[in-house]
Amino acid sequence: MIKKQLFGSAILILFLLFSTTQVLAQEKVSVFNELSEFMEKFEKKCPDVAKSFYNLHDTIVFKEGKLSIKEKEFIALGIAVSARCKYCIYFHTASAMKSGATEEEILEAASVAVYMGGGPAFSHIKYVIDALEELSDMQESKNAEK
Numbered sequence: 001m002i003k004k005q006l007f008g009s010a011i012l013i014l015f016l017l018f019s020t021t022q023v024l025a026q027e028k029v030s031v032f033n034e035l036s037e038f039m040e041k042f043e044k045k046c047p048d049v050a051k052s053f054y055n056l057h058d059t060i061v062f063k064e065g066k067l068s069i070k071e072k073e074f075i076a077l078g079i080a081v082s083a084r085c086k087y088c089i090y091f092h093t094a095s096a097m098k099s100g101a102t103e104e105e106i107l108e109a110a111s112v113a114v115y116m117g118g119g120p121a122f123s124h125i126k127y128v129i130d131a132l133e134e135l136s137d138m139q140e141s142k143n144a145e146k
Contacts, residue, residue: 082117093131
């Protein structure tokens, strides 16, 4: 009797995991597109605010100082995870990679945010992993096209 219950439970868990994985894969594919579309709309509707925000970002993050751009992206990613901002996580994961960060460095920086942000931050590392996977898929697609 217990073996039947365990088998039934295992089947249910596998079904839920499979269906959840499909939904998560669809979500993952669209996050960068959603962010890009939002940014374009915002730039059209509020060009002065968008320009000011982007200038602030570029002045702070894309300017070498005592901290490297990569280190600044780690800080931004940590705050994004701790603040549970999915779009910020994707953006700063991609920016960290562009600045030369490895997957291991990115996950370590995100892990520090978990330490500081607790359980809610821990659950948002999912988006760091999703972003890393999507960026890897995009790079593979670009390499295959060449």
